[in-house]
Amino acid sequence: MDINAVVGKNVKHHREAKGFSQEQLAFEADLHRTYISGVERGVRNPTVLIIAKLADALGVKPSKLLELEE
């Protein structure tokens, strides 16, 4: 799986585990909802700083968002 698809899957998984909508995550991470949507679909190639913002809003370590979970 492409690394951006891995990130997208993880963001969606942790967002849903927190019961957040894409709007809520966007607000918490100070990003746009359409950007969150693009990340989750694996069509965005976020920077490390964006990964850190998403991880912080989701309450996980940044490295967690890059892990391929089985």
Added chain:
Amino acid sequence: MDINAVVGKNVKHHREAKGFSQEQLAFEADLHRTYISGVERGVRNPTVLIIAKLADALGVKPSKLLELEE
């Protein structure tokens, strides 16, 4: 520590553990040596795809490069 500084520290650590010069890592990851230097100094904000290329060249998982090691 800023996340880009964490990445820089990890890249340098794993590069030296492999006995690679910055030139060698640049060649293996298909990046420019000055870019590697900037990443190691924490002044670059690499994308997830760049993290994957660096990790692949260093023989570690991408998530490893974002981990704050004690």
